[in-house]
Amino acid sequence: MLTGNILMFNNTSLQYLYLGDNNLTGILPSNVCKGFQNIRLLYLYLNDFSGEMPKVWRYCKELEDLELTGIHFDKERMPPDIGKLAKLKYLYLPSTNLQGEIPFSLFNMSSLIEVNLENNNLNGSLPHKMCHQLPQLEMFALQSNDYGGVIPRSIENCTSLQNLTLGDNFFTGSIPMEIGHLNQLQYLELGNNSLSGHIPSKILNISTLKVLIISQNDLSGMLPSNMEFGFPNLQQLYIYENNYVGKIPDSISNASNLVQLDLSDNQFTGIIPNSFGDLTVIEFLSIAGNNLTLIEDSLTSLTSCTYLAYLDVSENRLSKLPKSIGNLSLENFMADSCGINGNIPSEIANMSNLIQLSLSKNDLNGSIPSTIKRSNQLQYLDLSYNELQGSIVHELCEVSSLSELYLTSNKLFGVLPTCLGNMTSLRKLHIGSNKLTSMIPFSFWNLQDILEVNLSSNALIGNLPPDIKNLRALVLLDLSKNQISSNIPTAISLLRTLETLSLANNKLNCPIPTSLGEMFSLSFLDLSQNFINGVIPNSLESLSSLKYINLSYNRLQGEIPDGGPFKSFTAQSFMHNDALCGNPRLQVHLCMKKSKKKKFLIKIVLPIIVGLGILVVACIILGIHKKKKVENPLKSDLSATLGVPRRISYYELVKATNGFSDSNLLGRGGFGSVYQGMLSSGKMVAIKVLDLTLEATSRSFDAECNAMRNLRHRNLVQVISSCSNEDFKSLVMEFMSNGSVEKWLYSENYCLNFLQRLNIMIDVASALEYLHHGSSIPVVHCDLKPSNVLLDEDMVAHVSDFGISKFLDEGQSKTHTQTLATLGYVAPEYGSKGVISVKGDVYSYGIMLMEMFTGKKPTNEMFSEELTLKTWISESMVNSVMEVVDYNLVSQHEKELHEILALALNCCADSPEARIKMTDVTALLIKIKTLVMR
Numbered sequence: 011m012l013t014g015n016i017l018m019f020n021n022t023s024l025q026y027l028y029l030g031d032n033n034l035t036g037i038l039p040s041n042v043c044k045g046f047q048n049i050r051l052l053y054l055y056l057n058d059f060s061g062e063m064p065k066v067w068r069y070c071k072e073l074e075d076l077e078l079t080g081i082h083f084d085k086e087r088m089p090p091d092i093g094k095l096a097k098l099k100y101l102y103l104p105s106t107n108l109q110g111e112i113p114f115s116l117f118n119m120s121s122l123i124e125v126n127l128e129n130n131n132l133n134g135s136l137p138h139k140m141c142h143q144l145p146q147l148e149m150f151a152l153q154s155n156d157y158g159g160v161i162p163r164s165i166e167n168c169t170s171l172q173n174l175t176l177g178d179n180f181f182t183g184s185i186p187m188e189i190g191h192l193n194q195l196q197y198l199e200l201g202n203n204s205l206s207g208h209i210p211s212k213i214l215n216i217s218t219l220k221v222l223i224i225s226q227n228d229l230s231g232m233l234p235s236n237m238e239f240g241f242p243n244l245q246q247l248y249i250y251e252n253n254y255v256g257k258i259p260d261s262i263s264n265a266s267n268l269v270q271l272d273l274s275d276n277q278f279t280g281i282i283p284n285s286f287g288d289l290t291v292i293e294f295l296s297i298a299g300n301n302l303t304l305i306e307d308s309l310t311s312l313t314s315c316t317y318l319a320y321l322d323v324s325e326n327r328l329s330k331l332p333k334s335i336g337n338l339s340l341e342n343f344m345a346d347s348c349g350i351n352g353n354i355p356s357e358i359a360n361m362s363n364l365i366q367l368s369l370s371k372n373d374l375n376g377s378i379p380s381t382i383k384r385s386n387q388l389q390y391l392d393l394s395y396n397e398l399q400g401s402i403v404h405e406l407c408e409v410s411s412l413s414e415l416y417l418t419s420n421k422l423f424g425v426l427p428t429c430l431g432n433m434t435s436l437r438k439l440h441i442g443s444n445k446l447t448s449m450i451p452f453s454f455w456n457l458q459d460i461l462e463v464n465l466s467s468n469a470l471i472g473n474l475p476p477d478i479k480n481l482r483a484l485v486l487l488d489l490s491k492n493q494i495s496s497n498i499p500t501a502i503s504l505l506r507t508l509e510t511l512s513l514a515n516n517k518l519n520c521p522i523p524t525s526l527g528e529m530f531s532l533s534f535l536d537l538s539q540n541f542i543n544g545v546i547p548n549s550l551e552s553l554s555s556l557k558y559i560n561l562s563y564n565r566l567q568g569e570i571p572d573g574g575p576f577k578s579f580t581a582q583s584f585m586h587n588d589a590l591c592g593n594p595r596l597q598v599h600l601c602m603k604k605s606k607k608k609k610f611l612i613k614i615v616l617p618i619i620v621g622l623g624i625l626v627v628a629c630i631i632l633g634i635h636k637k638k639k640v641e642n643p644l645k646s647d648l649s650a651t652l653g654v655p656r657r658i659s660y661y662e663l664v665k666a667t668n669g670f671s672d673s674n675l676l677g678r679g680g681f682g683s684v685y686q687g688m689l690s691s692g693k694m695v696a697i698k699v700l701d702l703t704l705e706a707t708s709r710s711f712d713a714e715c716n717a718m719r720n721l722r723h724r725n726l727v728q729v730i731s732s733c734s735n736e737d738f739k740s741l742v743m744e745f746m747s748n749g750s751v752e753k754w755l756y757s758e759n760y761c762l763n764f765l766q767r768l769n770i771m772i773d774v775a776s777a778l779e780y781l782h783h784g785s786s787i788p789v790v791h792c793d794l795k796p797s798n799v800l801l802d803e804d805m806v807a808h809v810s811d812f813g814i815s816k817f818l819d820e821g822q823s824k825t826h827t828q829t830l831a832t833l834g835y836v837a838p839e840y841g842s843k844g845v846i847s848v849k850g851d852v853y854s855y856g857i858m859l860m861e862m863f864t865g866k867k868p869t870n871e872m873f874s875e876e877l878t879l880k881t882w883i884s885e886s887m888v889n890s891v892m893e894v895v896d897y898n899l900v901s902q903h904e905k906e907l908h909e910i911l912a913l914a915l916n917c918c919a920d921s922p923e924a925r926i927k928m929t930d931v932t933a934l935l936i937k938i939k940t941l942v943m944r
Contacts, residue, residue, distance in 0.1 A: 023048060024046055024048065024049055025048055025049060025050045025051070025072070026049075026050060026051045027046070027049060027051065027052050027053065027054075028051075028053045029053060029054050029057070030053040030054060030055040030056055030057070030077060030079075031055065031056040031057075032056075032057055033057070033058060034054075034057040034058065034059065035057070035058045035059065035060070036059060036060070037059065037060055037061035037062075038054070038059050038061065038063075038064050039064065040062065040064050040065050040066060041064070041066045041069075042064045042066075043064070043066055043067055043068070043069035043070035043073075044066070044069050046070060047069050047070065047071065047072075048072050049070055049072065049073055050072050050073060050074050050075065051073075051074065051075040052070075052073060052075070052076050052077070053075075053077040054077070054078055054081065055077045055078055055079035055080055055081070055102070056079060056080040056081075057080075057081060059081045059083075060082070060083075060084070061083065061084060062083060062084050062086050063078075063081075063083040063086050063088075063089060063106065063108070064089070065089040065091060066089075066091055067089060067091040067092050067094060067095055068091050068094040068095075070095060071095075071096065071097070072097060073095050073097065073098055074097050074098060074099045074100065074121075075098075075099060075100040076095075076098065076100065076101055076102065076103075077100070077102040078102065078103055078106055079102050079103070079104050079105060079106070079126075080104070080105045080106070081106050082105075082106065082107050083106050083107050083108070084107070085107055085108075085109050085131065086107075086108060086109070087108065087109060087110035087111075087113075088103070088108050088110065088112060088113055088116075088132075089113075090113045090115055092113065092115070092116060093113050093114075093115020093116050093118065093119060094115070095119065096119070096121065097121055098119060098121055098122060099121055099122060099123045099124070099146075100123060100124045101116075101122065101124070101125050101126070101127075102124075102126045103126065103127055103130070104126050104127060104128040104129050104130070104151070105128070105129040105130070106130060107130065107131065108127070108130040108131065108132055109130070109131040109132060109133070110132065110133065110134070111132065111133065111134035112127065112132060112134070114137060117137055117139075117140045117141075117142075117143060117144065118143045119143070119144070120143050120144065120145065120146065121146065122144055122146065122147050123146050123147065123148050123149070124147075124148060124149040125147070125149065125150050125151065126149065126151040127151065127152050127155065128151050128152065128153045128154055128155070128175070129153070129154045129155075130154075130155050131155065131156060132152070132155040132156065132157060133155065133156035133157060133158070134157060134158075134159075135157065135158055135159030135160075136157065136159065136161065136162050137162065138162045138163075138164060139162070139164050140162050140164055140165070140168075141162075141164045141165055141166070141167035141168035141171075142164060142167055144167070144168050145167075145168075145169065145170065146170055147168045147170060147171055148170050148171060148172045148173065148194075149171075149172060149173040149174075149175075150168070150171065150173070150174055150175070151173065151175040152175065152176050152179065153175045153176065153177045153178050153179070153199060154177070154178040154179075155178075155179055156179065156180060157176070157179045157180065157181065158179065158180035158181060158182065159181065159182065159183075160181065160182060160183035160184075160186075161176065161181055161183070161185065161186050161189075161200075161205075162186070163186045163188045164188075165186060165188055165189060165192070166186075166188035166189070166191040166192065168192070169191075169192070169194070170194060171192050171194065171195055172194050172195060172196045172197065172218075173195075173196060173197040174189070174192075174195065174197070174198050174199070175197065175199040176199065176200055176203070177199045177200060177201040177202050177203065177223060178201070178202045178203075179202075179203055180203060180204060181200070181203040181204065181205060182203070182204045182205065182206070183205065183206065183207075184205065184206060184207035184208075184210075185200065185205055185207065185208075185209060185210055185213065185224070185229075186210070187210035187212055187213075189210070189212075189213055190210055190211075190212020190213045190215070190216060191212070192216065193216065193217075193218065194218055195216055195218060195219055196218050196219060196220045196221070196243075197219075197220060197221045198213070198219065198221065198222050198223065198224075199221070199223040200223065200224050200227070201223045201224060201225040201226050201227070201248060202225070202226040202227075203226075203227055204227065204228060205224070205227040205228065205229060206227070206228045206229060206230070207229065207230070207231075208229065208230070208231045209224060209229065209233075211234065214234070214241070216241075217241070217242055217243065218243060219241055219243065219244055220243050220244060220245050220246070221244075221245060221246040222241075222244065222246070222247050222248070223246070223248040224248070224249055224252070225248040225249060225250040225251055225252070225272065226250070226251040226252075227251075227252055228252065228253060229249075229252040229253065229254065230252065230253040230254065230255070230888075231254065231255070232254065232255055232256035232257075233254060233256065233258065233259050233262075234259065241264070241265040241267075241268075242265075242266075242267065243267060244265045244267060244268060245267055245268060245269045245270070246268075246269060246270040246271075247265065247268060247270070247271050247272070248270070248272045249272065249273050249276065250272045250273060250274040250275050250276070250296065251274070251275040251276075252275075252276050253276065253277060253888065254273075254276040254277065254278060255276070255277045255278065255279065256278065256279065256280070257278065257279065257280035257281075257283075258273065258278050258280070258282065258283055258297075258302075259283070260283045260285040261285075262283070262285065262286075263283075263285035263286065263288035263289060265289075266288065266289065266290070266291075267291060268289050268291070268292050269291060269292060269293050269294065270292070270293065270294040271289070271292060271294065271295050271296070272294070272295075272296045273296065273297050273300070274296040274297060274298040274299045274300070274322065275298065275299035275300075276299070276300055277300060277301060277888075278297070278300040278301065278302055279300070279301045279302065280302065280303065281302070281303050281304075281305060281308065282297065282302050282303070282304050282305075282308040282323075282326075284307055284308065284311040285311075286308075286311060286312060286315070287311030287312055287313075287314045287315060288314075289315060290314060290315060290316070290317075291317055292315050292317065292318055293317050293318060293319050293320065294319070294320040295312075295315075295318060295320065295321050295322070296320070296321075296322040297322070297323055297326065298322040298323060298324040298325055298326070298344065298346075299324065299325045299326075300325070300326055301326065301327070302323075302326040302327065303326070303327045303328075304323055304326055304327065304328040304348070306330075306332040306334065309332055309334060309335055309338070310332065310334045310337075312338060313334065313337040313338060315338075316339055317339075318338065318339065318340060319339070319340060319341040319342065319363070320340070320341065320342040321338070321340055321342065321343050321344070322342075322343075322344040322345075323344070323345050323348065324344050324345055324346040324347055324348065324368075325346065325347045325348070326348055327348060327349055328345060328348040328349065328350050329349065329350065329351065330350060330351060330352045331345070331350055331352070331354065331355055331358070331369075332355070333355045333357045334357075335355060335357065335358055335361070336355070336357030336358055336359070336360030336361060337360070338361060339361070339363055340361050340363065340364060341363050341364060341365045341366070341387075342364075342365060342366040343361070343364065343366070343367055343368070344366070344367075344368040345368070345369050345372070346368055346369065346370045346371050346372070346392075347370070347371040347372070348372055349372060349373060349924075350369065350372040350373065350374055351372070351373040351374065351375070352374070352375065352376070353374070353375065353376035353377075353379075354369070354374055354376065354378065354379050354393075355379070356379040356380075356381040357381075358379065358381075358382075358385075359379065359381035359382055359383075359384040359385050360384075361385070362384070362385070362386075362387065363387055364385050364387060364388055365387055365388065365389050365390065366388075366389065366390040367385075367388060367390065367391050367392070368390070368391075368392040369392065369393055369396070370392045370393065370394045370395050370396070370416065371394070371395040371396075371930070372395075372396050373396065373397055373923075374393070374396040374397060374398055375396070375397040375398065375399060376398065376399065376400070377398065377399060377400030377401075377403065378393065378398060378400070378402070378403050378405075378406065379403075380403050380405045381405075382403070382405055382406060382409060383405035383406075383408040383409060385409055386409065386410070386411065387411060388409050388411060388412055389411050389412060389413045389414070389435075390412075390413060390414045391406075391409075391412060391414070391415050391416065392414075392416040393416065393417055393420070394416040394417060394418035394419055394420070394440065395418065395419045395420075395927065395929075395930070396419075396420050397420065397421055398417070398420040398421060398422060399420070399421045399422065399423070400422065400423070400424075401422065401423060401424035401425070401427075402417070402422055402424070402426065402427055402441070402446075404427050404429055406427075407427060407429035407430060407432055407433055409433075410433070410434075410435060411435055412433060412435060412436060413435050413436060413437045413438070414436075414437060414438040415436065415438070415439050415440070415441075416438075416440045417440065417441045417444065418440045418441065418442045418443055418444075418464070419442070419443040419444075419927070419929065420443075420444055421444065421445060422441070422444040422445065422446065423444070423445040423446065423447065424446065424447070424448070425446070425447070425448035425451075426441075426446060426448055426449075426450060426451055426454065426465075426470075427451070428451040428453050429453075430451065430453065430454050430457075431451060431452075431453025431454050431455075431456045431457065432453070433457070434457065434459070436457055436459075436460055437459065437460055437461045437462070438460075438461055438462040439460065439462065439463050439464070439465075440462065440464040441464070441465055441468070442464045442465060442466040442467050442468070442488065443466070443467040443468075443783065443929070444467075444468055445468065445469065446465070446468040446469065446470060447468070447469045447470070447471070448470065448471070449470065449471055449472035450465070450470060450472060452475065452477065455475060455477035455478055455480050455481065456477075456480060457480075457481060458480055458481065458482055458483065459483050460481055460483065460484060461483055461484065461485045461486070462484075462485060462486040463481070463484065463486065463487050463488070463489075464486065464488040465488070465489055465492070466488045466489060466490040466491050466492070466512065467490070467491040467492075467783065467784070468491070468492055469492060469493055470489070470492040470493060470494060471492075471493045471494065471495070472494065472495070473494060473495055473496035473497065474489075474494065474496070474497075474498065474499050474502070475499065476499045476500075476501040477501075478499055478501060478502055478505070479499075479501040479502070479504040479505065481505060482504070482505070482506075482507070483507060484505050484507060484508050485507055485508060485509050485510070485531075486508075486509065486510040487505075487508060487510065487511050487512070488510065488511075488512040489512065489513055489516070490512040490513060490514040490515050490516070490536065491514070491515040491516075491784060492515070492516055493516065493517055494513070494516040494517065494518065495516070495517040495518065495519065496518070496519065496520065497518070497519075497520035498513065498518060498520055498522065498523055498526075498537075499523075500523045500525045502523070502525075502526070502529075503523065503525035503526055503527075503528045503529055505529065506528075506529065506530065506531060507531050508529055508531060508532060509531050509532060509533050509534065509555075510532075510533065510534040511529075511532060511534065511535050511536070512534070512535075512536040513536070513537050513540070514536040514537060514538045514539050514540070514560065515538070515539045515540075515784075516539075516540050517540065517541060518537070518540040518541060518542055519540070519541040519542070519543070520542060520543070520544075521542065521543060521544030521545070522537065522542060522544065522545075522546060522547055522550075522561075522566075523547070524547040524549045525549075526547065526549065526550060526553075527547060527548075527549025527550050527551070527552050527553060528549075529553065530552070530553065530554070530555065531555060532553050532555060532556055533555045533556055533557045533558070534556075534557065534558045535556060535558070535559045535560070536558075536559075536560040537560070537561055537564070538560040538561060538562045538563050538564065539562070539563040539564075539722060540563075540564055541564065541565055542561070542564040542565065542566060543564070543565040543566065543567070544566065544567070544568075545566065545567060545568035545569070546561065546566060546568065546569075546570055546571055546590075547571075548571050548573075550571060550574070550575075550576070551571045551573035551574035551575070551576060552574060553574065553575055554574060554575065556574075556575040557575070559575070559576075559579055559583050560582070560583050560724070561583060561584055561587065562582070562583065562584060562585040562586050562587065562722075562724070563585065563586045563587075563722055564586075564587050565587065565589070566584075566587040566589065566590055567587070567589030567590060568589070568590065568591070568601075569590075569591055569592050569601045570584055570590055570591070570592035570593070570596055570598065572592065572593055579596075580595075580596070580804050580806070581595070581596045581597040581598075582724045582804075582806060583596075584596055584598065585597075585724075585728070586722070658689065658730075658731045658733060658742055659733070660733055660738060662689060662690060663687065663697055663733060663740060663742070665690075666687030666688055666689050666690075666695070666697070667685045667686070667687040667697060668687075670683075670685055670699065671685075674686050674687060676696060676749075677750075679797075679811070682698060682699050682700040682701040683698075683699050683701070684696055684697065684698045684699075685697045685699065686745060694745040694747075695730060695742050695743065695744065695745050696742075696743045696744070696745045696746065697740055697741070697742055697743075698740060698741040698742075698743065699738075699739075699740045700739040700740065702737070702738075702739065721780075721781070721785055721789065723776070723777055723780045723781075723784070724776075724806070725773045725774065725776050725777035725780070725806070725807060725808055725809060726777055726780070726781075726808060726809055726810075727743050727744060727746065727800060727808040727809065727810035728743065728744045729741055729742070729743050730742045730743060730744060743810070744802075744808075746800035746801055746802050746808060746810075747801075747802060747803045748800075748801035748802060748803065748805060749800065749801065750796060750797050750798075750799065750800055750801070751770060751796040751797075751799040751800075751801065751807065751862075752795075752796035752797040754801070755796055755861070755862070755865060756865075761898055762898075763898075763899075764899050764903055764906075764907075764942075765939075765942065766805060767862050767863060767899075768910075768935065768938065768939055768942070769805070769806075769807075769939070770799070770801070770805070770807040770862065771807075771858075771859055771862055771935060772932065772935045772936060772939065773806060773807035773808075774794070774799055774807055774809060774855065774858070775855065775928055775931045775932040775935060776932055777807075777808070777809040778791070778794070778809070778848075778851055778852075778855060778928045778931075779928040779929050779931075779932050781848075781851070782848040782851065782927075782928050783927075783928070783929060787817050787818065788817070788818040788848055789812075789815055789816070789817055789818075790815060790816045790817075790818065790846050790847065790848055790850060790851055791809065791812065791815050791851050791854075792814045792815055792816060792840075792846065792850065792851070793811060793814050793815075793832055793835075793854075794809070794835060794851055794854040794855055794858060795832050795835050795854065795858060796858060796861065796862075798810050798811040799858075816846045818846075818847070818848070833869060834857065834867065834868030834869040834879075835853075835854040835857045835858065835868060836850075836853075836854070837849070837850040837853035837854065837922070838853075838920055839922060840853075845922075847922060848928070849922035849923075849925045850922070851928075852917050852925045852926065852927070852928060852931070853917060853918050853922075853925065855917055855928070855931070856913075856914045856915070856916070856917025856918035856925075857879065857880070857914075857918060859910065859911075859913065859914040859917065860879055860880070860883055860911065860914045860918075861879070863895055863896060863899065863907060863910055863911065863914075864879070864883065864894050864895060864896055865896035865897070865898070866879060866882075866894075867879075868880075880915065880918050882894060883911050883914065883915065884915055886911075887908070887911065887912065887915070890904075891904070891907050891908045891911050892904055892907070894911075895907055903942060906938050906941070906942055909934075909938055910935070910938065913926070913931065913934055913935070917931065
């Protein structure tokens with residue numbers, strides 16, 4: 011292998027120069043051809059040359075073959091002089107950092123046979139007469155550039171064309187039917203553009219075609235039912251992520267040499283044709299993300315496809331896994347979100363070559379079959395979000411090759427098997443949201459190479475041992491919502507690669523170890539809702555990667571650090587630690603120096619205490635004298651109802667609101683009015699005063715008190731106190747300075763951008779996920795809508811108004827009510843039968859998600875029995891969702907808006923069982939946000 015610089019570019023007799031794939035460096039002389047006037051072949055590819063691309067090529071009059079692949083030139087336009095290479099046949103400039111348009115002179119080089127310009131920054135549009143002077147052109151590759159406009163119809167004049175690659179650009183319009191005249195074409199790649207219309211029928215009859223890729227466009231219509239698929243040589247067909255509808259024609263089997271077929275993410279319907287079984291050499295088949303129906307014969311017919319290794323039928327309809335599934339010779343089988351019920355057949359283990367098995371988000375029940383131990387090639391197993399029961403079978407431990415295991419959100423119970431510690435190949439383990447009750451076995455801490463561990467939302471007990479340090483490769487550790495107690499071991503700081511650590515909602519009773527400040531990779535830390543005491547270590551200021559911290563609902567004290575990442579944290583991270591002090595923006599007391607504190611105690615606190623003592627004695631004497639108890643006619647029932655020690659009297663509320671003045675009125679609702687007020691402590695609050703003339707008021711008050719008693723979440727409005735007797739009932743809540751989401755959606759002086767709307771809906775989804783799956787007893791809000799979602803000073807959303815909420819007692823999945831929620835947001839089963847379940851909240855959330863991004867209320871006058879908000883959006887998905895999106899967002903994030911509104915429709919399925927869970931909603935929205943933020 012050559013290294014260093016090329017010192018001489020001066021050899022007029024040289025005809026062939028092969029210097030590709032070396033370690034040559036330096037700058038290519040701009041007049042390289044003056045020294046190589048007789049050069050016929052110049053190969054300099056895959057070297058480390060820098061600087062500009064040589065510009066003077068006209069002197070290389072004999073050059074036929076130029077190969078500069080992979081040389082990262084400074085961003086330059088392609089030199090026009092290249093068009094003067096009259097004898098050039100092969101031009102290879104992929105991955106050379108070129109920009110601008112292709113010189114027009116290139117399209118007049120009649121000697122060209124192959125042109126490869128892939129993976130650059132070239133832009134512009136192809137000339138309408140691009141092929142008039144290219145009769146010998148066999149390959150034209152422009153993939154992964156920024157070209158747009160239409161594909162010129164003159165492409166038919168490139169009669170020798172065998173390979174046409176225009177994918178990953180911005181081409182629009184329809185696919186020219188003239189491509190069908192290219193009777194030598196073997197490879198056609200038009201994927202990931204913005205092409206629309208149909209596949210021209212003439213293309214479907216190019217007998218020489220081996221590869222056809224038209225995926226990720228806006229193509230629509232139906233595949234011709236009588237299509238003969240004149241593809242005797244076709245090996246790869248990719249149509250995924252388009253808008254095709256109708257049935258998949260049986261005649262597709264005429265392409266009998268197909269090896270790879272991907273029809274996923276369209277809108278095909280009907281039963282999967284048995285003719286797939288005639289594709290006897292097929293290896294890869296994906297029909298995921300359609301509306302197809304699979305019957306037992308559909309899968310059984312595939313047993314004749316003996317080479318089939320990859321099968322994805324996810325997001326279609328498959329009622330049950332047939333036993334015949336075991337007769338397939340698959341390596342990868344995915345059937346997520348298919349509505350599959352019943353047991354996992356034990357015959358599934360007969361697929362001895364199986365590497366990946368994914369059956370998540372179905373209705374599978376029963377236990378994990380013990381025959382799974384025979385799947386000795388299995389590396390990936392996802393059975394999450396089902397109804398699986400029983401214990402985690404020890405036979406799983408016998409699958410020694412298993413690398414990723416997902417059992418999240420099932421009904422598994424019992425202990426974590428000790429044998430998990432023997433699964434040394436395990437890299438990702440997710441068993442959250444089950445009913446596991448045991449200690450984490452000591453053997454588990456021997457998995458030195460595991461990357462992700464999520465055991466959250468179980469009932470695991472015990473403590474974290476120092477052996478946790480053995481998980482040296484760990485990136486994510488989530489043990490939240492368990493019963494883990496005792497200390498956080500200091501040794502946890504040796505997990506230097508850990509990025510996400512959540513120990514929230516446990517029974518930890520210890521200080522935060524100072525050594526956590528050595529975990530420099532940490533970006534997410536949640537220790538909330540424990541009994542953690544002591545101070546927040548200043549060492550955490552050195553965690554430069556830390557983006558999120560939650561220490562709320564603990565017993566911390568002392569000063570909150572204010573350096574490093576703490577500069578950007580908000581009050582939400584430190585709530586309900588009454589002894590914390592620090593910056594007023596964190597809604598805590600200012601910290602006092604010891605000397606000042608002592609003076610404060612002597613000069614102010616002591617006289618107050620003495621005065622109060624005298625007052626108490628006087629009251630006792632007066633009470634004895636009057637021989638009766640004097641009770642406050644209006645008392646706070648806070649301690650009995652909410653368990654919070656702060657007492658607020660009726661008279662303080664009167665003073666705080668200027669006598670419940672209209673100038674303090676924030677708004678009126680179905681059960682009363684809400685006022686803003688400032689307490690004597692200087693704290694601004696919102697005071698909800700209930701209208702006692704309404705019969706349902708008392709029930710509403712009790713429901714809201716009961717709902718908020720034990721609910722603690724950053725996205726729920728915190729109730730500070732209550733005040734009630736027979737003549738007056740009120741709730742004192744934290745003040746949300748930015749008002750309701752409804753105000754921001756419909757007031758002229760307010761506007762929300764795309765990211766703000768997305769953040770709000772993530773906050774609301776997080777709150778509902780907590781209510782449905784995170785509290786000890788599931789809570790159904792029953793009245794979710796924009797006016798009941800409030801925004802604090804940081805635009806963080808908080809769900810409020812639990813006046814008609816319902817608890818689902820142990821074992822209940824639904825209940826009934828006669829209370830009516832707000833029209834337009836009510837799920838069908840709520841309005842017709844009064845059925846209450848968490849899936850009703852999911853429906854309301856879906857309506858609010860639609861409203862958030864369309865700016866249209868479900869009760870808008872444009873909607874009637876024939877047209878609803880839901881059907882309006884559903885119809886727009888076929889053409890363009892931008893037709894229904896709020897005009898303030900029309901130029902933003904079309905792809906993401908399509909995904910969001912599709913998710914909203916999923917939430918609003920007519921059948922409660924078909925609706926997505928809030929855990930999945932949160933995850934999907936966070937994924938969308940992550941992609942937007944890149």
